Amino acid sequence: MKTIILGIESSCDETSASICIDGKVMNNIIATQSIHKEYGGVVPELASRAHQKNIVLVVESALKGAQVKFSDLSAISVTQGPGLLGALMVGYSYAKSLAFALNIPIINVNHMKAHILAHFIETPVPIFPFLCLTVSGGHTQIVKVNSAIDMVVLGSTIDDAVGEAFDKGAKLLGFSYPGGPQIDKYAVSGNPDRFPFSESQIKDLNFSFSGIKTSLLYFLRDHLKNNPDFIKENLEDICASYQKHLISMLMKKLVLAAEKTRIRQIAIAGGVAANKELRTQLKQLSQKHQWMSYIPEFEYCTDNAAMVAISGHLYFQNKSFGQLTDAPQPRMSF
Numbered sequence: 001m002k003t004i005i006l007g008i009e010s011s012c013d014e015t016s017a018s019i020c021i022d023g024k025v026m027n028n029i030i031a032t033q034s035i036h037k038e039y040g041g042v043v044p045e046l047a048s049r050a051h052q053k054n055i056v057l058v059v060e061s062a063l064k065g066a067q068v069k070f071s072d073l074s075a076i077s078v079t080q081g082p083g084l085l086g087a088l089m090v091g092y093s094y095a096k097s098l099a100f101a102l103n104i105p106i107i108n109v110n111h112m113k114a115h116i117l118a119h120f121i122e123t124p125v126p127i128f129p130f131l132c133l134t135v136s137g138g139h140t141q142i143v144k145v146n147s148a149i150d151m152v153v154l155g156s157t158i159d160d161a162v163g164e165a166f167d168k169g170a171k172l173l174g175f176s177y178p179g180g181p182q183i184d185k186y187a188v189s190g191n192p193d194r195f196p197f198s199e200s201q202i203k204d205l206n207f208s209f210s211g212i213k214t215s216l217l218y219f220l221r222d223h224l225k226n227n228p229d230f231i232k233e234n235l236e237d238i239c240a241s242y243q244k245h246l247i248s249m250l251m252k253k254l255v256l257a258a259e260k261t262r263i264r265q266i267a268i269a270g271g272v273a274a275n276k277e278l279r280t281q282l283k284q285l286s287q288k289h290q291w292m293s294y295i296p297e298f299e300y301c302t303d304n305a306a307m308v309a310i311s312g313h314l315y316f317q318n319k320s321f322g323q324l325t326d327a328p329q330p331r332m333s334f
């Protein structure tokens with residue numbers, strides 16, 4: 001009998017559903033909420049309302065696209081946390097009701113672990129144990145992945161996530177939310193060596209990104225005093241320089257983690273893994289250090305249900321099921 005998993009993701013501002021059949025991801029339907037652009041960040045209440053509107057259509061579209069009926073499903077995997085409570089509740093309550101009605105198991109998925117397990121959607125897959133630099137809007141971690149169910153965090157940020165540093169920096173430059181992709185775009189034609197920004201010096205494998213964001217704030221304030229058009233005239237170079245230092249901080253820690261663990265299977269995951277320069281730098285470092293590197297397709301970097309569906313498939317093999325009495329966990333630990 002086939003194992004057919006419906007994956008549901010609703011932790012932030014993407015409502016997404018995906019079908020995975022015997023480990024093969026069939027589709028990845030995503031409804032992105034553009035309403036948050038006007039507000040400079042995700043507004044939790046608006047996110048929940050949009051999920052509520054989208055969820056039924058998104059799930060129906062995933063089922064239809066894979067030619068699967070509700071009655072064919074083996075289990076439903078759903079993001080339990082971390083994320084926004086109201087947003088999680090929409091996907092989670094929907095998943096529980098459906099699991100109850102169909103009398104099939106529910107599978108609880110940790111969003112950050114799902115970003116890592118996105119590497120099992122396509123081949124070649126990383127060989128255990130591998131290191132994964134997980135970089136998103138809410139988290140920045142280096143994880144040692146021993147198996148699909150055994151992951152150990154080796155280092156993480158002590159303040160802002162790198163995605164937050166991209167987004168807050170982008171906001172200072174006048175971009176709308178999320179600004180990370182805009183910095184990426186403008187940086188392509190800029191000079192990364194033109195402006196220095198101070199990189200944090202944090203011990204071990206931990207990160208800190210709040211200092212560099214403040215250094216951009218003061219830098220812009222000083223230059224705008226003398227020239228109100230400073231940003232407009234230097235946008236590409238500012239983006240390239242700021243981005244260069246953010247990525248350099250990530251890469252230094254990744255090299256250190258690889259040295260410490262002697263692991264040469266290196267992956268990146270999460271929204272910021274869509275960044276072109278980060279992807280290029282990882283390829284270059286891989287050549288230098290003879291790493292085998294793994295970079296997900298763009299659609300599997302930012303939030304998506306395909307990563308939740310593949311996680312569900314892997315957990316299904318282990319019979320790791322949740323209970324209908326479980327609840328979403330906005331601060332779910334790793």
Ligand code: KG4
Nearest residue numbers: 136137138163178180271272274275302303
């Ligand atoms: O994983 P994700 O979609 O959502 C969370 O789990 O947080 O990550 C979103 C983050 C945002 O901060 C966004 O600006 C950033 O990923 N991001 C990028 C790029 N694409 C998305 N940052 C830099 N360059 C990109 N191309």
Ligand code: ZN
Nearest residue numbers: 136271302303
């Ligand atoms: Zn995410």
